[in-house]
Amino acid sequence: MTVSKSRVLNADSTRTVLSGRQRIGISVRSSATLGPEPGYYTYTYQITSERSSGVGVSVFGIAPVPPPDSMTAPDQWMGGYEYEENDRAAVWAVLDTITPPPLDKNLMDWSSPYEIQPNETKTFTLVSRRPPTR
Numbered sequence: 001m002t003v004s005k006s007r008v009l010n011a012d013s014t015r016t017v018l019s020g021r022q023r024i025g026i027s028v029r030s031s032a033t034l035g036p037e038p039g040y041y042t043y044t045y046q047i048t049s050e051r052s053s054g055v056g057v058s059v060f061g062i063a064p065v066p067p068p069d070s071m072t073a074p075d076q077w078m079g080g081y082e083y084e085e086n087d088r089a090a091v092w093a094v095l096d097t098i099t100p101p102p103l104d105k106n107l108m109d110w111s112s113p114y115e116i117q118p119n120e121t122k123t124f125t126l127v128s129r130r131p132p133t134r
Helices: 009-014
Strands: 002-005 026-034 041-049 059-062 070-072 077-083 086-094 121-128
Touching: 026 059, 070 077, 077 121
Parallel strands: none
Antiparallel strands: 002 026, 026 041, 041 121, 059 086, 070 121, 077 086
């Protein structure tokens, strides 16, 4: 199992200090196993929003990953492959279709209960015919 910490690429390159609701830290635990059938591999990602995060995680990506044959996610989440200029990224995002928006219509500050809340872990998987590489 591999564990890594998150980083915000644009903030890292400009040395911007994030604060309040902008501060999000995640830990990723990953593993790869044979199956679910011969010739396939299951890649599992356990995403934990760190206790110090100022808001829940509603979208994240992992790269590089092999092209998936299928992807799974918790309720009210959706996964996709390839993102903007990164053609080897798997991206998952909350698609909360149950929780109504706030009455004041302030959608920029709307948080879904399906996000990965601070100090919470959710599991995501990707199945591929390609074996793990180093």
